[in-house]
Amino acid sequence: MSEDRELTFGERAVRLTFNPSGDHKVTVLKQAFARIIDMLDAERGQPCTGHDFSSIAVAITEAQTALLWAVKAVTREG
Numbered sequence: 001m002s003e004d005r006e007l008t009f010g011e012r013a014v015r016l017t018f019n020p021s022g023d024h025k026v027t028v029l030k031q032a033f034a035r036i037i038d039m040l041d042a043e044r045g046q047p048c049t050g051h052d053f054s055s056i057a058v059a060i061t062e063a064q065t066a067l068l069w070a071v072k073a074v075t076r077e078g
Helices: 009-013 024-043 050-074
Strands: none
Touching (some): 009 024, 024 050
């Protein structure tokens, strides 16, 4: 990742640059979820109803939650 570019909304939402262990699986998961969140965020710019906007916000939050569980799953001890 180029250090001289601004992170996308999705990359910031998953804290892409935070990986103290340097675990490659964590990086791959964060990149994948960042893309998903960026796709959802792009929908906010499209004409939609308030309900649609709410659904997008929930989907982004749930993607962040899923990422947390996925990272836990791939970094389990033992």
